[in-house]
Amino acid sequence: MSQTITIDPVTRLEGHGKITIQLNGQGEVEDAHFHVTQVRGFERFSEGRPFYEMPSLMARICGICPVSHLIASAKACEAIMSVRIPHTAAQLRRMMNLAQMVQSHALSFFYLASPDLLLGMESDPKVRNILGVAAAKPELGRGGVALRRFGQSIIELLGEKRVHPGWVVPGGVTEPLSTEKRDKILAMIPEAYANIALALGAYKKIADTFKAEIAVFANFPSNYMSLINEDESIEFTDGALRLIDAKGSTVEDGITATRYTEVIGEAVEPYSYTKFAYYKPLGYPEGSYRVGPLARLNIVKKMGTPKAEKELAEFKQLAPGLVESSFHYHHARLVEMLYGVERIEEILADSRILDKHVRATAGVNRLEGAGQAEAPRGVLHHHYKVDENGKMTWANLVIATGQNNKAMNLGVLQAAKHYIKNGKFTEGILNRVEAVVRTFDPCLSCSTHAFGQMPLAITLVSAEGEELDKVVRG
């Protein structure tokens, strides 16, 4: 008799999701799915609103990466206005996007992932959380909190609010940066470096103990896509997208926001409210690809900042060819955080950052526009259509989690097949299956543009569809 295991809800993720694992008559894993179970509808209710409201409206999709939505949305609006924003505005936005990346990565690494990494996959689930980490490794716990604060404080200094700042607007930003605020940010930088060094050191020490997980945590060849600059360095805010294949060869380069829809399609699977993005010329599912820290570091040839450059070189040594195991997303996040802090320091060193001209204005000059940016968890794409008065008639959002969706599902299947034998599983095994999803740091709220908060559940279902076992956490 076959059975299905359901993990519902999956914990330590942004949003609601569940995992089902289908077992055959011999108790071997037949199939596994990661389901995103919430529905929202931002694309629908933005219809009829003036387009320049879109950044603040769309930022409400998510409290973790609102800045990426603000930026992708503002860029789509600027395409409609046909304006090029002032250099200082572009740099200020870049800084805010990097600050958000640092805080979001800190959240993912320290709050969501580090309990598995530092306390162990099999550790007592009652203390396998950030408080458990803080008790066992107080220095790292404090460092994580401080890094999150670093990013959030920069966002607050620039936009007056930590979450959903209204500062990013179509055409630029509402307020220039003052000398006083610049100096406050600069003063926070040394501590941020120290904390990232601490985390990198700790991670590298323990990474070797996870060889088994590295081998089966979504460890397979895939395509990757991310923004990249013309000089092949990492980029989060501007640049264009590059898609590479499993061997690392460029499949498509210079994908601008406007071209994005020509080459990227979205497939639907009955088991998830999150769509599955794919590269159209290869079709679905062959054209599926991964995005986010792992994709970015696999694609770029350099970081463009000295400290992160060394770390990138080391990262690329993790595997021959491309780094394929999603377990290495954790490591990639730490490298990117280091880059973020270095880049923020560089941006602030240029006196033009204090320029007062930070906004361009224009009305509706085109009836369609698209914008893209790197959210912490991967490429984010906003695409709008408006009428001649600037009222929204149509919107489509492609979210990082949708682009990682196929890989997450395959990763869950790979880990489940490896760990679950003869229909037997323990809490620690199920935690490993969940941990596969955690490596991607998916944002389920974003991916469905939906309502709700976080938890996940695993169910074991028989071939006859009978529910055999269920582990729920909420």
Next chain:
Amino acid sequence: MSVETDVKTLVIDEQEVSARAGQTILEVARENDINIPTLCHLEGLSDVGACRLCLVEIKGSNKLLPACLATVQEGMEVSTNTERLQKHRRTILELLFAERNHICSVCVSNGHCELQTLGQEQGLTHIRLPYRNPELNVDASHERFTLDHNRCILCTRCVRVCSEIEGAHIWDVMGRGINSLIISDLHQDWGSSACTRCGKCVQVCPTGALFDKSKIGSDHPKYPEFLPYLNLMREAQ
């Protein structure tokens, strides 16, 4: 003795005050630093007593009177902040919030909206009534401004400022009761109306119903206090 010099004495919230005959209770209360909440009232415009937030109790009368329209009488005893009045004010605000689609978090006036501020001041924590969620139009046809009916509370400040100060009378109200709607000219798009583009209606609008195009959030403070100065300068000429 002329009317202008006729002094009335009365009591507002147990405070003895004096006033000129013909003054409204609201005027006298504000001269004496007694706060009465208002929404449709705006200094510099005529009063219509539409929002009923300024209702006050008069000793010896069962009727509640709008302080913006009721004139002072000799020996009057006025209460401006009784439990009954507070309850009424909260209910009025709840009705306003439930009537159309007021979503503060994504509104252009978030942080400087008179309706939002009143809700906070009056201790509004919940809307006990079901939201009506009407499907209302956004008129973005004007070159410089936008009208969002979803956020309109029908205070008619825009109608009055356009008629009384600008002299254009582009705005008016159509329909009755809950179906009332602010319209420009004879119910045509604002962009094709005879609007002079002065922007006074935008400045006096207490919510985010009228706003500058391309402005959002904290970006859009309004300055309705220009009205008394405008009137003063005109009278001086």
